[in-house]
Amino acid sequence: MLQVLLAVGMGALALLLFVVWRVRTDGAWALWWHDNYLERLRDFTSGQSRPMRILQFVQSAAAPGDANSAICAVDSYCANVEWAMNVGDKKGQILDAVVLAVRPRWVLELGTYCGYSTMRIARLLPPGARLVTLEMNQHYAQVAKQILGHAGLDTQVDLLVGASSALIPQLKKKFEMETFDLIFIDHWKASYLPDARLLEECGLLAPGTVLLADNVTCPGAPDYLQYVRNSPRYRSEYFPCQLEYLQVEDGMEKSVFLG
Ligand SMILES: C[S@@+](CC[C@H](N)C(=O)[O-])C[C@H]1O[C@@H](n2cnc3c(N)ncnc32)[C@H](O)[C@@H]1O
Numbered sequence: 001m002l003q004v005l006l007a008v009g010m011g012a013l014a015l016l017l018f019v020v021w022r023v024r025t026d027g028a029w030a031l032w033w034h035d036n037y038l039e040r041l042r043d044f045t046s047g048q049s050r051p052m053r054i055l056q057f058v059q060s061a062a063a064p065g066d067a068n069s070a071i072c073a074v075d076s077y078c079a080n081v082e083w084a085m086n087v088g089d090k091k092g093q094i095l096d097a098v099v100l101a102v103r104p105r106w107v108l109e110l111g112t113y114c115g116y117s118t119m120r121i122a123r124l125l126p127p128g129a130r131l132v133t134l135e136m137n138q139h140y141a142q143v144a145k146q147i148l149g150h151a152g153l154d155t156q157v158d159l160l161v162g163a164s165s166a167l168i169p170q171l172k173k174k175f176e177m178e179t180f181d182l183i184f185i186d187h188w189k190a191s192y193l194p195d196a197r198l199l200e201e202c203g204l205l206a207p208g209t210v211l212l213a214d215n216v217t218c219p220g221a222p223d224y225l226q227y228v229r230n231s232p233r234y235r236s237e238y239f240p241c242q243l244e245y246l247q248v249e250d251g252m253e254k255s256v257f258l259g
């Protein structure tokens with residue numbers, strides 16, 4: 001009997017160690033663990049959604065009207081308390097550098113979530129610039145609006161709720177604008193390529209428009225990468241980095257539309 005118990009115990013320990021190792025080293029396992037298992041467990045125990053928990057932390061820890069303080073609060077919560085799918089502090093620096101280099105007048109973001117990358121972009125925009133961000137999840141959009149309001153950035157940002165495929169064709173008319181200077185692509189990965197093609201078809205790209213795509217390695221967007229790297233319409237560059245708040249390999253792809 002003791003031998004059986006010992007064998008079961010050793011088996012369970014080996015399984016636990018295997019799961020911990022996979023979660024620490026493999027992107028798919030890490031995302032499943034943090035984004036499904038742990039999130040659902042915390043939702044169940046707290047009776048709230050992860051975006052609501054992030055909002056409450058920002059409201060308690062960040063100075064009102066201070067965007068940098070709100071960004072730090074989200075990073076601190078997601079690095080120390082629970083993981084979330086924000087671009088994060090490390091890849092965020094690549095995003096910041098691209099925004100500063102492009103100095104865009106019109107920016108489009110695909111995938112708002114809680115508004116973390118929206119804050120990073122909006123705080124660096126030159127006067128008069130506009131950021132349009134698209135989010136299909138109504139609850140996430142509500143949270144993002146409150147976080148952007150707390151950070152004092154809501155007047156520079158237009159948050160539209162709906163699917164990108166439905167909203168993109170309406171943007172020119174809705175905002176009486178021509179083309180975007182910078183597009184941050186960070187929604188569901190299977191939509192990267194169809195939405196890039198849709199942006200082209202809708203005439204929303206001009207020569208020089210920069211597309212910056214997050215998570216092209218983890219979870220990965222292989223069809224999008226294949227397209228921007230092989231199309232004569234783009235000049236594309238890869239930035240190796242790590243998945244937000246984890247030691248898992250990821251990358252961002254910066255692609256300049258050539259016309
Ligand atoms: C990775 S999160 C965005 C993270 C955010 N950019 C940041 O770094 O803080 C992806 C978001 O895209 C949204 N989304 C996914 N597909 C979408 C689509 N086709 N149209 C609009 N939003 C979409 C999801 O609901 C989710 O909130």
Ligand SMILES: [Mg+2]
Pocket residue numbers: 085086087186214215
């Ligand atoms: Mg991302």
